[in-house]
Amino acid sequence: MNTMTTYSGRKFDPMQMTPGDVYIEDIAHALSLLCRGGGQLTYFYSVGQHSLNCATEAKARGWSERQQLACLLHDASEGYISDIIRPVKIYLTNYLEIESKIMGTILTHFGLDDLTEEESCRWKQIDDEILELELKTLLHGEENREVPKLLSVPDLAEHTPGEIEIRFLQEAERLGVYGSDR
Numbered sequence: 001m002n003t004m005t006t007y008s009g010r011k012f013d014p015m016q017m018t019p020g021d022v023y024i025e026d027i028a029h030a031l032s033l034l035c036r037g038g039g040q041l042t043y044f045y046s047v048g049q050h051s052l053n054c055a056t057e058a059k060a061r062g063w064s065e066r067q068q069l070a071c072l073l074h075d076a077s078e079g080y081i082s083d084i085i086r087p088v089k090i091y092l093t094n095y096l097e098i099e100s101k102i103m104g105t106i107l108t109h110f111g112l113d114d115l116t117e118e119e120s121c122r123w124k125q126i127d128d129e130i131l132e133l134e135l136k137t138l139l140h141g142e143e144n145r146e147v148p149k150l151l152s153v154p155d156l157a158e159h160t161p162g163e164i165e166i167r168f169l170q171e172a173e174r175l176g177v178y179g180s181d182r
Contacts, residue, residue: 004080006030008180014080017102019109024172025179027106030079032165038085041138045156047075047083048164050134053154054126055171060151063122069175070112071123072168077103110177130154 003011006026012018031048035041055072063071075083077099084095107113129148136145137156169179 006080014102015098017080017105019105022106022109023180024169024177027073027076027079028165028168028172031075032161032168034078034083036083036134037139038083041134042140043138043158044161045134045138045158046161046164047078048161048168049155049159050130051075052164052167052171053130053152053156054123055175056154057126057130057150057152058123061126065175066112067119067122069110069172069177070115070119071126072171072175073106073110073112074123074127076106 002013002015004014005011006023007029008023008026010021010023010026012021028048031051032046034047036045036047036050051072051074054074055068058068058071080102081095081099084092089095104113107115129150132145132147133150133154134156135142136147173179
């Protein structure tokens, strides 16, 4: 059987995922436990924390809550299929197709499936800019990397996965996404 079981105990086939299979609790939990950079960082720094930093930067730029939510959720598919580092991911076309399909399902669930091309480019821009700071700060040998000017001060401190999970859910709630217990 080709099903996965999520943190919340739900079971479904990720290749046949529907919007009803998406739960913010599963996303927050998984992303808080998933290390950025293939684990090659100087300390544990999660995809969840990266996503929070992206949403914070969008808020600092005065972007709408809808755009902030898109930034918070831009890596949500990785909560279901994990992460692959960019230098490898570009060669895995089948992975990219799967990731895109799952991300589309997630965006539909959260009412973001109608993001314009401009809105999508905006979250991708923040993702890239935060990445540059992460590389400079969290990887050996990248200390001289040029970093774009950010309007926020990203939190790159070491946090426990539990702290990040709670903060992720709080940020989602601030942006109008509530857990399944409501």
